[in-house]
Amino acid sequence: PDGPQALLYTSGTTGRPKGALLPVRKGFFNAVNAQEFLGLDPGDRMLVVLPLFHSGGLFIQVVPALYAGASVVLRPRFDAAAVARELREGGITHFLAVPTVLRRVLEAGGPGCLAGLRACGVGGEPVPPDLIGTCLGAGVEIRQLYGQTETSIVLWASAEDLRQRPGTLGRPVRHAEVALGRGGEIRVRGPTVFLEYWGDPELTREALRGGWFHTGDLARVDDGGYWYLAGRAKEMYISGGENVYPAEVEAVLRGHPAVADAAVVGMPDPVWGEAGRAFVELRPGAPATAEELLAWCAGRLARFKCPREIVFLDALPRTELGKIRKEALRAFGKATSP
Structure with a gap:
């Protein structure tokens, strides 16, 4: 379980992409965690538009769906109108997207195209409040997801959480330990954390110091244990x-x-x-x-x-x-x- 399974590169939004070596255990425990925030069953159909060379498409969608015995519907390229049509007519039960993709789908098909989903996840970057509001107003079972390539999803919020606590990232998944470090930095440890940055032992030691992965994201936690993103330390x-x-x-x-x-x-x-x-x-x-x-x-x-x-x-x-x-x-x- 501690052996390497995949080498995926981070998205590189603030600098050079880094090759994250991911362990076999990550796929299993992430699939278990996904049952918590997606609730996949063997009869479900997951529509995947995120690329499989990034963690979001592979480890947050495809791997959990296959572990659950669900079907995976892959699209070769993103076309908002085609995706909206597939969501309405294709018997899709689950869909995940970054905010930009979700907004384009809503513009093409309206909130009604998401009405039949049992879960619609959104994450990957801060989610605009109006996007969450549009989904909640239409009764969409929206899920706010937070994680990184190095950790997979470690925080999630249900539609009810988002109604009661606007802006929250939610609470930790079962198989991840999440804590606030110095200066309010989000730290993570557990079976879904990566092994190393490929070919960069110095950066690996810096990221995994003290037995925790240091995300570089800053947050606060309310009295109910709900997390809120404050910013990114490097930005x-x-x-x-x-x-x-x-x-x-x-x-x-x-x-x-x-x-x-x-x-x-x-x-x-x-x-x-x-x-x-x-x-x-x-x-x-x-x-x-x-x-x-x-x-x-x-x-x-x-x-x-x-x-x-x-x-x-x-x-x-x-x-x-x-x-x-x-x-x-x-x-x-x-x-x-x-």
């Missing part, structure tokens, strides 16, 4: 001596009715040391100005957290999974800085 920047976590600013921007998605990065600033630059993708036919979005932030954030600049892009740069590539935005920001 934090310091503006005027104050720590700013982009995830908080991005959540505020996504709350604007004209904003489809947003990403914030810290850029060098001669006055403040670093200042936030927000890259914004607007909804089709929903105009907004930079001044309007800055005023929106000013009414909802402390002054030092507000971005200094808004940059509009037709589409944010993304990985094959649909995750935003922060490194590409930083490079673009440096190239366009005065």
Whole structure:
């Protein structure tokens, strides 16, 4: 069970992708955990649109479905209209997606295309509140999932959890130990944790120090044991001596009715040391100005957290999974800085 089973590369949204060597035990225990948050049965049908060269497609969908004796429906490429049609007409019971993919499916087929699902999982990056709200409003059995290639899913929230506690990541799965480390960093240990980063023993020691995998994500936990994402340690920047976590600013921007998605990065600033630059993708036919979005932030954030600049892009740069590539935005920001 401790032997290697797969070598999968992380999505590389904040830097160079890393090869994570995954053990045999990971597949088994992740399938057991998936029964908790997906409830798969032999008669179920799992529609898979996430690529199988990443953990989300292989270890969160295909492997758990096969362990349960369920059927797996693979699509060779993503087409939102075709996926929506398959969800309506194909007898699909389970579907998982990153937020960008789920939003495109909803735009193509409406919330009704998800109505027949027993479970619809979403994760891989922060999920915009309006996306969760749309699913809850339509009675979709939505599941918020949190994990990484190195850990698989370790936190999950049911539809009822999300109604009662908006923004929560949920609580730990049965076969994973999750704890807050120094500075509020999420730490994980248990049978689903990876073995090593391929060819990089120094990075492996840093990530697995003290017997825990250090995720680099920051969180808080409420009195009921529910977790909430605060930001990513490596993305934090310091503006005027104050720590700013982009995830908080991005959540505020996504709350604007004209904003489809947003990403914030810290850029060098001669006055403040670093200042936030927000890259914004607007909804089709929903105009907004930079001044309007800055005023929106000013009414909802402390002054030092507000971005200094808004940059509009037709589409944010993304990985094959649909995750935003922060490194590409930083490079673009440096190239366009005065």
